Amino acid sequence: MIFRTTRTTRPRPALRRVRTTPTPRPLRHRLDASRVEEIPLHAADGVRLGLTRVDPGDRGRPAVLLLHGHTASADMFLLPETRNLVDVLLDEGYEPWLLDWRGSCRLPYNETGRRYTYDDVALYDIPAAVSHIRERIGDRPLFAVAHCIGSLTLSLSMTAGLVPGLAGVVSQGVFLTPKLAGRTSLRMTVAGELLRTRIDHIPVDFRTVGLWSKYTPLFALASRGADCPDPTCQILHNSAWGTGASLFVHENLAEATHDRLAQLLGPAPLWILPHLRRIELARTVVRWHDGDHRYRALPANALDAAGRIDTPVLLLAGSENGLWLDSQKLCRDVLAHRRPELDVTYTEIPGYGHLDTFLGRGAALDVYGHILDFLGAHR
Numbered sequence: 034m035i036f037r038t039t040r041t042t043r044p045r046p047a048l049r050r051v052r053t054t055p056t057p058r059p060l061r062h063r064l065d066a067s068r069v070e071e072i073p074l075h076a077a078d079g080v081r082l083g084l085t086r087v088d089p090g091d092r093g094r095p096a097v098l099l100l101h102g103h104t105a106s107a108d109m110f111l112l113p114e115t116r117n118l119v120d121v122l123l124d125e126g127y128e129p130w131l132l133d134w135r136g137s138c139r140l141p142y143n144e145t146g147r148r149y150t151y152d153d154v155a156l157y158d159i160p161a162a163v164s165h166i167r168e169r170i171g172d173r174p175l176f177a178v179a180h181c182i183g184s185l186t187l188s189l190s191m192t193a194g195l196v197p198g199l200a201g202v203v204s205q206g207v208f209l210t211p212k213l214a215g216r217t218s219l220r221m222t223v224a225g226e227l228l229r230t231r232i233d234h235i236p237v238d239f240r241t242v243g244l245w246s247k248y249t250p251l252f253a254l255a256s257r258g259a260d261c262p263d264p265t266c267q268i269l270h271n272s273a274w275g276t277g278a279s280l281f282v283h284e285n286l287a288e289a290t291h292d293r294l295a296q297l298l299g300p301a302p303l304w305i306l307p308h309l310r311r312i313e314l315a316r317t318v319v320r321w322h323d324g325d326h327r328y329r330a331l332p333a334n335a336l337d338a339a340g341r342i343d344t345p346v347l348l349l350a351g352s353e354n355g356l357w358l359d360s361q362k363l364c365r366d367v368l369a370h371r372r373p374e375l376d377v378t379y380t381e382i383p384g385y386g387h388l389d390t391f392l393g394r395g396a397a398l399d400v401y402g403h404i405l406d407f408l409g410a411h412r
């Protein structure tokens with residue numbers, strides 16, 4: 034026998050468990066399951082996304098596409114513990130559609146699997162959802178309500194002309210002119226450089242990483258000066274995944290929401306930081322892929338292409354936004370100066386931070402009325 038198969042009796046080291054199923058994990062809601070239609074949507078580059086339609090029970094309503102922030106998911110609009118945005122839209126005569134784009138914590142790509150940039154979201158995910166919804170609703174109006182990176186990437190899709198003819202857009206937190214607090218910006222750079230070789234994402238659930246792990250220093254840093262003993266809350270509220278920003282006004286969250294933050298927000302991938310950093314330095318949404326012809330449909334600089342915006346835009350922000358500061362007010366001012374022909378308004382929500390504009394226990398009273406007023410004026 035020339036070739037001999039050698040077998041070792043030593044046990045092989047355990048492989049890291051990687052989630053490979055592209056099926057989104059179940060949504061958490063209190064709707065009648067028969068009203069929730071989950072659509073296996075594939076983006077043009079083959080990535081499986083999540084698209085959910087909530088059946089309002091009658092036809093002919095304007096549709097509203099909801100876009101979550103990075104590491105969140107469609108769950109952020111469906112909180113069972115509060116009167117959520119989907120409840121309000123259904124009651125006010127709209128048909129809600131929820132996209133889980135590839136940065137959703139319901140999907141595996143955020144933590145494992147194929148890496149991406151925000152170019153991919155703007156080029157593939159959002160246009161795929163809009164075109165699918167349009168096929169279903171015909172010529173009924175289609176609005177979009179977008180939070181954080183969902184809104185930032187929507188601005189790139191819009192200025193690329195990839196989602197023309199929306200009836201109106203509500204943008205929360207940040208749109209065309211991203212501006213981060215100085216220390217957030219600095220820490221994003223430092224963390225990115227220091228940690229990139231050792232870890233590829235920052236977890237939020239302390240229970241899954243254990244007391245002693247390579248992440249312990251991050252949690253320890255986030256706990257400094259924190260009033261709340263919950264480590265997940267600390268890393269989000271006190272530190273925004275280690276960046277030093279704050280994601281919400283603490284007392285605006287219901288206790289049930291506070292206690293399940295680790296379900297609502299997933300780990301933050303560090304490999305996205307170079308694109309985010311380039312965007313932040315430019316103070317506008319810029320394309321990452323410059324030499325790759327597949328991305329040439331996207332503008333190199335979304336603000337320079339703002340003339341392609343063909344729909345009214347409502348810019349929303351909490352007065353206490355601890356992540357994007359007054360980016361939305363800045364956006365209104367810049368567009369009023371550079372593109373006075375655009376229909377852009379700005380509304381500030383007193384006493385609100387960033388995520389609590391949707392996750393807050395009083396959001397239906399304090400925030401959603403502004404969204405409904407806007408939708409009602411353009412339906």
Ligand SMILES: [Zn+2]
Binds near residue numbers: 283
């Ligand atoms: Zn807390």
